[in-house]
Amino acid sequence: MELTPDDATLIAAIQDGLPLTPQPYADVARQLDWTEDEVVERIRALTDSGVISRFGVIVRHHELGYRANAMVVWDVPDDAVADAAATLIRLPYVTLCYRRRRLPPTWPYNLFCMIHGRDRTLVESLAAEASHAAGLGDCPNAVLFSGRRFKQRGARYGTRPSAPRHQKEAAL
Amino acid sequence: MMDDTDRQLINALQGGFPLCDRPFQDVARRLDIDENDVITRVQRLVDDGVLSRFGPLYDVTAFGGAVTLAAIAVPEDRFEDVTDTVNAYPEVAHNYARDHRLNMWFVVSAEDPTRIAEVLADIAMKTGLKVLDMPKTEEYFLDLRLRA
Numbered sequence: 304m305e306l307t308p309d310d311a312t313l314i315a316a317i318q319d320g321l322p323l324t325p326q327p328y329a330d331v332a333r334q335l336d337w338t339e340d341e342v343v344e345r346i347r348a349l350t351d352s353g354v355i356s357r358f359g360v361i362v363r364h365h366e367l368g369y370r371a372n373a374m375v376v377w378d379v380p381d382d383a384v385a386d387a388a389a390t391l392i393r394l395p396y397v398t399l400c401y402r403r404r405r406l407p408p409t410w411p412y413n414l415f416c417m418i419h420g421r422d423r424t425l426v427e428s429l430a431a432e433a434s435h436a437a438g439l440g441d442c443p444n445a446v447l448f449s450g451r452r453f454k455q456r457g458a459r460y461g462t463r464p465s466a467p468r469h470q471k472e473a474a475l
Numbered sequence: 476m477m478d479d480t481d482r483q484l485i486n487a488l489q490g491g492f493p494l495c496d497r498p499f500q501d502v503a504r505r506l507d508i509d510e511n512d513v514i515t516r517v518q519r520l521v522d523d524g525v526l527s528r529f530g531p532l533y534d535v536t537a538f539g540g541a542v543t544l545a546a547i548a549v550p551e552d553r554f555e556d557v558t559d560t561v562n563a564y565p566e567v568a569h570n571y572a573r574d575h576r577l578n579m580w581f582v583v584s585a586e587d588p589t590r591i592a593e594v595l596a597d598i599a600m601k602t603g604l605k606v607l608d609m610p611k612t613e614e615y616f617l618d619l620r621l622r623a
Contacts, residue, residue, distance in 0.1 A: 392616035402613035450572035
């Protein structure tokens, strides 16, 4: 869908977060000179159309105690990827599962998962369990733990010239 | 330090935030605590960095944009410099060091899909390093909620 100028205005107004006040939508409305209903209905429409994929809190997993975060990847024959993914996404500790293109010889892997856990040993065993469960035991794989995090935030939009510019978030 | 109420609050809020006149009151009732207590706790969790943000998460692909995952094999002694170069782009949403020869992994997203290739080419030119571009070809699952 195409964003309207009103959508862009609203996105720019709330993307750093809602005001932490008893009536946050009314406060945003006042700032934009809209009604509270207009703000609420526009957010609802953006959520229904998928522009807002989630509305609520964005947690920093490290601060929540998820110190071990691994990107687990496999090189799966193309005709077996969908079935393997169907199994992986049912595992409670898998938070993301994507197919991506291979870039051989540097990067032969085409199936990606994220597994978050409280420590590295646990995540390693979960990765092994996931491999086994999805029938990927014979596929080349790698477990890439994250080290330092340099930047973690959602992507930022509403930054086209038509929309108000907002402060750039400092890199973490 | 987080207490049990903080954890319940985070778990409740990850499921979504009510669209009504007094959303914090709505959440407070569900947790059987006071509206002001909810607001104070959310403020503290944001200040402490447990929550990076309180509000919407956008899907740029729903309005014509694009996202990719990129990786670079960065020589160890250049890691800081290359990090600064990469993170300077507003299109870079997050960037993680990972223990692999490809040791820097970052997500690039832009409302204008042509910006993705521009940013990656620009980073390659500035750093002199090869940038691998791995857009997703299929999304099977994405649920970033984590139990607090």
